[in-house]
Amino acid sequence: MQQVKELGIVMLANESWEAVGVRQRELATWLSDEWKVLFVDRFNYRRFPFRHWRSYLQLLHSFQFPCQLREQLWHWEPPPLFSPGWHQGWVFVINRL
Helix, strand or coil, rough: CCCCCCCCEEEEEECCCCCCCCCCHHHHHHHCCCCCCEECCCCCCCCCCCCCHHHHHHHHCCCCEEEECCEEEEEECCCCCCCCCCCHHHHHHHCCC
């Protein structure tokens, strides 16, 4: 008899978990009653790290493993993407890493 592999959901959000009134957060919480859910915060496309202090926090959080919020719900902040100039070679290398 074949075993059924356990399925899960990866939610690529367009808002941060901490944002006020995020419906995606509510949906992820509701879905986690039945399935394993990984909530991935939106990617930060700002000019990192030159102007926005939030990018520094997001970079630090991205090096951590996903944070377990409930029995079947995890949250992860991806690292911010460098965007000071797409035509520069070093930007491509950093984003690939």
